[in-house]
Amino acid sequence: MPVMPIGACMVAEACERAGHRVTLLDLMFVRQPHEAVRKAILLSRPDVVGLSVRNIDNNDMGATEFFLDDLKSVVDTVREHCGSPVILGGAALAVMPEEILRFCEVSCAVLGDGETVFPLLLARMAQGKTYSDIPGIAFLDRDRFTSTPCPGQGGTTECGAPGYHRWVNVPAYSSQLATAPLQTKLGCAFQCVYCTYRKIEGNGHRLADPASVAEAVTRLAASGLRDIELVDSVFNVPYEHALGVCEALAKIKHGARLQSLELNPRSFDDELVSAMERAGFAGMGLTVESASDRVLEGLRKGFTTREVHKAAEVMTRHSLPCAWIFLLGGPGETRETVRKTLKFAETAARPQDVVFFNIGIRIYPGTELESIARRQGILTASPDQMLRPVFYVSPDVDASWMMDEVRRSMSRHMNFINTDSIGLSILPRVHRVAHLLGVRPPLWKHTRFIRRSLRMMGMDV
Numbered sequence: 001m002p003v004m005p006i007g008a009c010m011v012a013e014a015c016e017r018a019g020h021r022v023t024l025l026d027l028m029f030v031r032q033p034h035e036a037v038r039k040a041i042l043l044s045r046p047d048v049v050g051l052s053v054r055n056i057d058n059n060d061m062g063a064t065e066f067f068l069d070d071l072k073s074v075v076d077t078v079r080e081h082c083g084s085p086v087i088l089g090g091a092a093l094a095v096m097p098e099e100i101l102r103f104c105e106v107s108c109a110v111l112g113d114g115e116t117v118f119p120l121l122l123a124r125m126a127q128g129k130t131y132s133d134i135p136g137i138a139f140l141d142r143d144r145f146t147s148t149p150c151p152g153q154g155g156t157t158e159c160g161a162p163g164y165h166r167w168v169n170v171p172a173y174s175s176q177l178a179t180a181p182l183q184t185k186l187g188c189a190f191q192c193v194y195c196t197y198r199k200i201e202g203n204g205h206r207l208a209d210p211a212s213v214a215e216a217v218t219r220l221a222a223s224g225l226r227d228i229e230l231v232d233s234v235f236n237v238p239y240e241h242a243l244g245v246c247e248a249l250a251k252i253k254h255g256a257r258l259q260s261l262e263l264n265p266r267s268f269d270d271e272l273v274s275a276m277e278r279a280g281f282a283g284m285g286l287t288v289e290s291a292s293d294r295v296l297e298g299l300r301k302g303f304t305t306r307e308v309h310k311a312a313e314v315m316t317r318h319s320l321p322c323a324w325i326f327l328l329g330g331p332g333e334t335r336e337t338v339r340k341t342l343k344f345a346e347t348a349a350r351p352q353d354v355v356f357f358n359i360g361i362r363i364y365p366g367t368e369l370e371s372i373a374r375r376q377g378i379l380t381a382s383p384d385q386m387l388r389p390v391f392y393v394s395p396d397v398d399a400s401w402m403m404d405e406v407r408r409s410m411s412r413h414m415n416f417i418n419t420d421s422i423g424l425s426i427l428p429r430v431h432r433v434a435h436l437l438g439v440r441p442p443l444w445k446h447t448r449f450i451r452r453s454l455r456m457m458g459m460d461v
């Protein structure tokens with residue numbers, strides 16, 4: 001599913017509010033990106049070029065794709081056609097700033113909230129002043145990397161719904177069943193060993209006022225963007241905030257279908273799911289990861305199988321479609337724990353659910369998983385060699401065995417999928433056909449039907 005560039009739109013809008021002339025070039029549906037970049041530069045003659053970088057790679061151990069060679073070539077094209085400074089920003093930069101700056105041979109990146117930091121940076125540039133002291137910036141100065149701490153680790157935030165129509169080709173996204181992203185909070189307080197969310201958004205919550213979330217949803221739905229995805233790191237923590245958001249949404253007639261794929265089995269109960277149903281949710285995802293206490297502890301998920309089983313029990317009393325998300329191969333994983341998790345998935349999933357298995361975990365520099373992998377002798381690469389993805393698999397289980405087990409389970413359960421499924425080249429066509437037939441997101445609730453149909457057409461899915 002193409003993801004609408006919420007970050008880039010927010011930054012563009014903030015710069016315009018600060019009085020700048022802004023052009024946003026979205027390369028999502030562009031067939032010849034270099035030609036598009038060349039034309040946009042010649043037309044708009046920018047003083048500064050900001051590049052929004054979301055993904056480093058596809059996080060898929062089986063069929064790894066690395067995206068930054070393409071980024072580097074876009075940087076080169078920009079430089080070929082104008083001498084203006086290039087500034088990088090986006091989630092990828094917050095994850096591995098030094099490595100990306102070195103790789104792209106760019107000297108400055110924004111790590112903090114771009115809508116605040118980038119206008120400050122532009123103001124300093126316009127005045128010809130230095131900007132190395134602005135909080136939330138990274139620099140590469142002749143081989144020396146420095147960064148300033150990001151501001152905003154607590155307090156409140158605004159619910160920023162950019163005017164997507166103003167910046168991107170909304171019909172092109174809608175025709176592929178894309179959802180419009182919206183954030184109700186920033187920050188993540190969990191300590192999962194592999195995760196970068198704290199590095200991107202900080203570990204203190206910044207919560208948006210529920211009434212402002214309801215207003216933003218209404219505004220987006222009124223503009224025709226009725227499928228809205230709440231892209232918080234974890235939607236249901238803090239629990240009271242999630243409930244507050246649902247209550248504010250339930251009070252108004254917004255006409256939107258909501259989703260969030262990032263719910264945690266902790267802080268999860270009937271009251272919350274009922275509130276989500278009243279609020280207009282059409283789907284939700286539970287990042288359960290495993291049904292083994294040993295693995296959940298190894299991943300430092302902050303919950304146990306008690307909460308996992310309770311979540312499954314809660315879902316039996318509701319009809320809201322659920323995406324169950326599992327992560328196999330973490331510290332402590334064995335053949336026995338994998339079997340336990342598969343068995344749990346087989347009993348928990350209802351017909352309208354989808355079950356997604358990810359095998360192997362992307363290791364990011366600075367995470368606890370990196371230290372574990374080094375201690376266990378699994379990882380010898382230096383941080384700069386980790387930009388091209390490296391993955392962790394527990395030394396007590398074989399990756400190919402796990403892949404076979406998951407495939408075996410998938411052959412019995414048509415609503416089970418793995419990373420191969422979400423990388424299928426036919427998926428964009430499936431999205432378009434579904435859109436033409438009037439199917440509304442989430443499409444994954446029809447996984448059984450889609451997999452069966454594709455198999456009947458002779459595809460090995």
Ligand code: B12
Nearest residue numbers: 007050051052055056057089090091110113114181196231
């Ligand atoms: C929600 C989410 C999803 C949802 C998206 C739903 C949707 N409709 O948008 C789903 C589940 C579909 C998803 C899928 C994937 N995701 Co995801 N996702 C996220 C998450 C949690 C939030 C992203 C978000 O929208 N943030 C809110 C916006 C406002 O923030 P932002 O984009 O970062 O923008 C801000 C700043 O970065 C900055 N900024 C942005 N652009 C620019 C530009 C300039 C010039 C400047 C100065 C600043 C700037 O300012 C913005 C405003 O403050 C992040 C982790 C995180 N906490 O950030 C991972 C994350 C972005 N995802 C990631 C990945 C890998 C993926 C997948 C490849 C996973 C997979 N195997 O399928 C896919 C790719 C999908 C795609 N087509 O691109 C990685 C990317 C890093 C990497 N390793 O490559 C992240 C960082 C998680 C991680 N592993 O650390 N994802």
